Amino acid sequence: MSLTEFEIIARYFKDLTGNDEQVAVGIGDDAAVINIPPGQQLVTSVDTLVSGIHFFADAAPYDIGFKSLAVNISDLAAMAARPRWATLALTMLEGDSAWLQQFAEGFAAVARRYGVSLVGGDLTHGPLAITIQIMGLVEAGKAVTRGGAQTGDRIYVSGCIGGAGLALGCLKKELPTTIQPSTASIERLLRPEPRVALGLELTDLANAAIDISDGLAADLGHILEMSGKGAVIDLDRVPVCDDLMQIENQDERLRMALCAGDDYELCFTVPANRQDKIASVSTALNLPLHCIGTITAGAKLIWRKADGSEYRLEESGYRHF
């Protein structure tokens, strides 16, 4: 039997509102009403995941629910904001109970881990797509944007990159069958871990930040464009995930590391005189933070090889159209 929108909301999602003192009105009214504490700003972002584009049509519903929320939270991490609330607009062809239950479980796992309450939603009939709006808080004036990079800033990347891209390439059978993604890389692709704790540490530390969703080349490019700066990146300092060593051709390996998206690590820039703080943040979070280069006064992004020569990157990041 098919379910009405209200039955579905009540059955699977209502508990996700949680006991949030700042939510004056939650799910079930025309709109949610939220208290924003004095001295805090609202930080908000929206992302849509479309079946067949952002996830495989036959992906596990738990993973779809997990990733949908995680990638939205990642946008707040990149602003040094604390995620707090979300709305969920779910479009699907049928009110399939088993699918919904698993989707809600994946969504809930991320919501609980990062302290996010679901405050509203919409359920519509149509081709499977998930749009989540994440809302969070930042101390007034403390958000870290893409546009604040200064000449001389050191450029950092958290964790490693390229692993999710390799896992995706394998799942799409675009890579030789001899290449196998590690469990860690598959996990990065299907259930990415937004760098919320790192983002919160970047307040008063970083001048600019972005999450790597479209690939380092594209996303660092956004920082440079918004900041009106250039950069020199030392390729041998880019933290490439171990899996990528299976790709023997160095050019192909570099393209994947620099152009593959979906890793949801943070790329951020830090004044040289604050670099000593980065090491202690890295230790405290048990998360590698690699300095990969320097912001320059020009508008050019230079990828520098170990021998000092310039590497010409042919492929840009993911293009949406």
Next chain:
Amino acid sequence: MSLTEFEIIARYFKDLTGNDEQVAVGIGDDAAVINIPPGQQLVTSVDTLVSGIHFFADAAPYDIGFKSLAVNISDLAAMAARPRWATLALTMLEGDSAWLQQFAEGFAAVARRYGVSLVGGDLTHGPLAITIQIMGLVEAGKAVTRGGAQTGDRIYVSGCIGGAGLALGCLKKELPTTIQPSTASIERLLRPEPRVALGLELTDLANAAIDISDGLAADLGHILEMSGKGAVIDLDRVPVCDDLMQIENQDERLRMALCAGDDYELCFTVPANRQDKIASVSTALNLPLHCIGTITAGAKLIWRKADGSEYRLEESGYRHF
């Protein structure tokens, strides 16, 4: 030539951020940053419109942009909140310039009329669907919810209802060809007018409110369920749009008036001793406000005919699955 997400945003939507002093960071970063004035609460709601479900696949893109934002604003009107900001998640198969320009114009017409700034968005590739999250403000504690109706409250409906349903029925060829929708009814369906000014007047006046998107029967039902109340409605006081007199069968006419959605009028309940204020609000807004019945202590919704007998309504409102 197809456009990248960033070109599209820059070309069609960037101006919509406007000069909004409360938007600290607008379109173009990982997330928007918004100042919420002290003493105000954030009010937010999300709605998705899917091609072929919520609008005809060949609908004018201007109308799609118009309606997408208007129906979201309507949810805030029903909370007695002032709309202020929106995000737009647009999923479409191709970056069609002419379509996008007209869509953006329709969206912008509504945004300007109601003082809404676009603060963020996402553009994805897939079957056409539009998800908008509307955000607004209400003085702390002054939101009007669905759950506040009190026994003895008078129940009001603004404007008239059924016109959008008749226009939809005609466009879908579900009604005899002798029936023709008026321009007003077509306008109601394609470019609905959210009752923002009325909503703002309902602060300190109404105990409960909802916008009529799924039909009076369904939406009044939500007020009753959330308030734990019943109601008696006098059918001859329900403001049925003039067009519906073309439907000769009285039962069919009533079903359309009570069950058709898409009118986006407000249904609200007011204590009997505040009824005198309704007349002056109606005059000030030049908007008819009809008292159609009374909230009762039971849980039953009774539709009363002019002769005092009960009318049994067979069809319920729009079901999403």
